[in-house]
Amino acid sequence: MSSSFSIIVGPQHPALKEPESFKFTVDGENVVKAEVRIGYAHKGIEKLAETKNYIQNIPLMERICGICNVAHTICYCQNVEYLYEKEIPRRAEYIRVVIEELNRIHSHLLWIGVLGHEVGFDTLFMYLWRDREVVMDLIELLTGNRVSTALMTIGGVRRDITSEIAQKLRKGMDILEERTRYYKKVVTDERSLLQRAVGVGRLTPAEAIKHSAVGPTLRASGIRSDVRSDDPYAAHDEIPFNVITHGSCDMFGRVVVRVDETIEAINQVRYCLDQMPDGPIRTRLPNTPPRGESVSRVEAPRGEDIHYVKSNGTDKPERYKVRAPTLGNLSALVEMLTSKEDYQVHIADIPVVLAGIDPCMCCMDRTARFVEPSREKEWIWTWEQLKKYTERM
């Protein structure tokens, strides 16, 4: 008879860079059950967005997540532009694609380095983050800050790409392509990495669809689904690219998918710089959009990101809702960390699988609304009720 034992991987842990808490029930070396506790990164962004006007909300939406901030701002600005039912200039859409793909390159290179660190391969971590500085310098040249770009506004973009910036971008893309192809050779040949990634974190296609996985986690199980090709937005209908899938359903597939997506992003930036149309970069829109509701979807580096806005004719939104990609991957994560008859999860696989879905817990923390069965009706917390409740605690 074996006794079970609980391990808590708590909010402060050397393997995690964000506060989140997991409780694993282990039996010997195998993990039997996994429970997730979230809520450490909840700040009340959705309720706070109702007290600020549409222009003040742009930096707030940018700080839903610092690493994929371009995806959230593009989604927000598109959402509000759909309410106005006006088109933005074509040049602004191409500049949005350029900065979005630069953001995707920097996010994927960051992730491969963090994977090397979790596996214990610190050499790859250090070399890769040294080469990632090329793309950070390019983003700083274009926007003014390495991470928080603040390039979007409602009606277009705020800064233009001049010819000197375009020349430096092209040179940077050449350097990055050569280095990324070298790292692709490393991650597919290096024996220590393969031993810890092949067969780990298995997610079959049926399970992936049932647990609503999104992004590279879904595409590494062989399912072809990408918002840029299913539902094109912001000049993606004119730019040719390939949707990368891999059939191996484990961590190795996720690594290969992300490296190949980086190379595709480099090609997309080059195409945009060659085919950039002339014209203005923003249109002036009035302060208050008309009444209505709108939904917009964007392919963030981690998956599909959905925003919803409801406007009642004033200059502040009435309701704003965000569904970040990691929330979709969370149920798949619990599935990947549970042992079954033909698939064993060891304790040493835990940090690798946790890093494998590219968790961005800060994007994800929203509140849930509980309905008490005795009351049989739902209510929504008002601002004053929330402040009184949290002061009492």
Place this chain on the structure above:
Amino acid sequence: MGLVNWARRKSPWLVHFNTGGCNACDIEVLAALMPRYDLERFGAILKGSPRHADVLVVTGPVNMQNRDRIIRIYEQMPSPKFVVSVGNCCNSSGVYRGAYNVYPGLDSVIPVDAYVYGCPPKPEAIIHGVAALLSKIKEAGQPPKETTQEVTA
């Protein structure tokens, strides 16, 4: 005492905790430890446990769920200890000002020694902040406060 103070400021060991921030300041703190900016030249190393560390680097606004955890981490560190708050969300609740569960700054929860401003600050600014903290220790010449005190914002 001079030899002990010299040893303390030539090897500050760091522990890092993110109290619910947006991760931008976190990746800049990690980038400050990478080959291009190399905070390890100053003798710093990133440790996993607060019991091994001298300097606590905090990012992100402190929300209600994290308040007890960060007080516990602060009390687990052996004194003399120092706290650096990186990013404007940690200094004064930044862009989330007015939210219902965010505290108005880290210094309403634990005492803070150095502030680095920026949203997010460049890695050079973080190195500038750590160098300023080390020079403050050198000028003081003796270990600072050893008991926790509540500081109001």
Place this chain on the structure above:
Amino acid sequence: MSMTPEVYRNLFKKRATILYPFKERELVPVPKGLRGKLAFNLERCIGCSMCFRSCPSETVEMIDDETKKRPKRPIFYLDRCTFCAQCEEVCPTRAIEMTLNFELAGFDRKQTLLK
């Protein structure tokens, strides 16, 4: 084993570290459009409050003007600023400017009030 030739090759290359802050300050890349610390010119301000209406984090507060040349004037709490440059963009007289100074570290939060 594919990392090993790369490691040997890098033994003979230049070092990748920039020795900031005590030497080599000129090698730090500071592009022209860097969003650093705010600078405010009171002479050009007309008191329209557009900066107050576009700031996301209540950095700008409008107080009464002592010289009475304008109805109100802004003061800036720089420890709440997100450096988004929206105030610079909407100001009609270009009284607000983002400089190239990024070395902002201090020991006292009260010194960050900009008048």
